[in-house]
Amino acid sequence: MKEANFKKPEQKEQDKRLNNNLDRIKNKFIVISGKGGVGKSTVAVNVAYGLLDKGFTVGILDVDIHGPSIAKMLGIEGKRLKPQGKNKFPSPIEVTKDLYAMSIASLIESPDEPIIWRGPLKIGAIKQFMQDIQWPELDYLIVDSPPGTGDEPLSVVQTLKKVDASLIVSTPQDVALLDARKTIKFSEKMKVPVLGIIENMSTFACPHCGEKIDIFSGLGIEKAAKDFKVDILGKIPIDTNIVKSGDSGFSYLGKHKDSVSAKEIHKIVEKIVKK
Numbered sequence: 001m002k003e004a005n006f007k008k009p010e011q012k013e014q015d016k017r018l019n020n021n022l023d024r025i026k027n028k029f030i031v032i033s034g035k036g037g038v039g040k041s042t043v044a045v046n047v048a049y050g051l052l053d054k055g056f057t058v059g060i061l062d063v064d065i066h067g068p069s070i071a072k073m074l075g076i077e078g079k080r081l082k083p084q085g086k087n088k089f090p091s092p093i094e095v096t097k098d099l100y101a102m103s104i105a106s107l108i109e110s111p112d113e114p115i116i117w118r119g120p121l122k123i124g125a126i127k128q129f130m131q132d133i134q135w136p137e138l139d140y141l142i143v144d145s146p147p148g149t150g151d152e153p154l155s156v157v158q159t160l161k162k163v164d165a166s167l168i169v170s171t172p173q174d175v176a177l178l179d180a181r182k183t184i185k186f187s188e189k190m191k192v193p194v195l196g197i198i199e200n201m202s203t204f205a206c207p208h209c210g211e212k213i214d215i216f217s218g219l220g221i222e223k224a225a226k227d228f229k230v231d232i233l234g235k236i237p238i239d240t241n242i243v244k245s246g247d248s249g250f251s252y253l254g255k256h257k258d259s260v261s262a263k264e265i266h267k268i269v270e271k272i273v274k275k
Contacts, residue, residue: 017089018131022161025059028141029165029195029272030156032186034179036147039200040169041069042246043236044144047167049253050269052099056139059092061129062103063156064146065115065122071105075249081106084134091134100136102129119151126155147179149186157190165195165275168230170221172199172214177224184228194230195275197221198268202235212237234268237261 022028031044044060051058062070071077074095081090092102104125105111117125135141143160145153157163166187170180180197187194199221203212215238225232236242239261245252253262 014131018127018159021130021133021135024135024137025141026139027164028143028160028162029167030143030145030153030163030192031167031169032145032149032153032183033147033169033176034149034181034183035176038147038169038171038176039236040147041073041144042242043167043169043198043200044142045070045073045246046242046252046265047269047272048099048140048142049251050265051140051142051273052096053253053266054269054273057098057137059100059102059135059138059141061141061143061156062101062105063126063129063143063152065104065117065125065152067146068103068105069246070101070144071103072111072249073246074099074101076101077105077111077249079106081133089132089134091136100138102133122151123155126152127159130159149182153186154190157192163190163192165193167195167233167272168197169200170197170224171201172221177221180221181224181228184224184230188228194228195272196231196233197225198233199235201238204238231271233271234264236264236268 031040033040048058048060060070060074062068076093076095079093081093083090092100093106095101104115108115143156145156166183168180168183170176184194201215204215221232237260239259241256241259242252242261245255253265256262
């Protein structure tokens with residue numbers, strides 16, 4: 001006997017919308033880190049701009065419910081989702097041509113308003129981001145998740161059904177790599193291939209003499225890469241202009257394309273595309 005399908009018509013329609021959205025996305029990867037403050041969202045945004053520069057259509061999904069930052073970094077803070085006609089679901093916000101973004105920040109009245117939700121509400125919101133939003137055809141969907149391996153990244157993996165890869169972001173500090181190793185194990189347990197590790201805030205080049213200074217000492221990234229047999233995709237130096245671009249909501253790669261950090265980001269993007 002065939003297994004009975006007890007899904008309600010409404011649930012079937014929701015599943016259909018979700019699957020239609022997923023079918024329009026060629027590559028899906030999640031950006032994760034073991035701890036906060038490592039520049040994960042900054043890396044996600046700059047990788048998105050790097051893919052855009054190569055002619056790809058890119059989407060960014062911010063699933064950090066309690067501390068969304070993608071909207072501000074993309075310059076769309078305050079913009080609201082708009083329904084696409086009667087009985088149609090809204091599209092994600094178009095940042096620029098071929099770059100789209102979705103964040104909880106687009107649904108709340110004020111950026112100062114806290115989101116005081118428990119796990120089930122967060123899980124439901126993340127599913128709605130993919131189910132009740134009319135996503136266009138994308139070459140890449142980048143999912144920026146909050147630190148750790150809790151509700152949000154787990155919900156992403158389960159909702160997207162097939163995540164093509166995870167991108168691990170860390171600083172050189174051994175304490176940061178201790179947590180990064182957990183995210184690698186998380187990816188393995190979720191059967192999500194690890195695309196590689198990006199070392200952010202790797203060094204600081206003195207603007208006067210050019211000498212490179214290790215602000216965050218540590219050699220853990222090489223050991224983690226060796227222990228888990230994953231690649232180091234690149235090491236992004238500290239650049240105050242990266243911070244300024246994120247705070248101002250403009251593309252760092254567009255305004256500082258000849259900088260050392262911009263060139264390193266482009267190299268990272270080339271590796272991502274090849275992989």
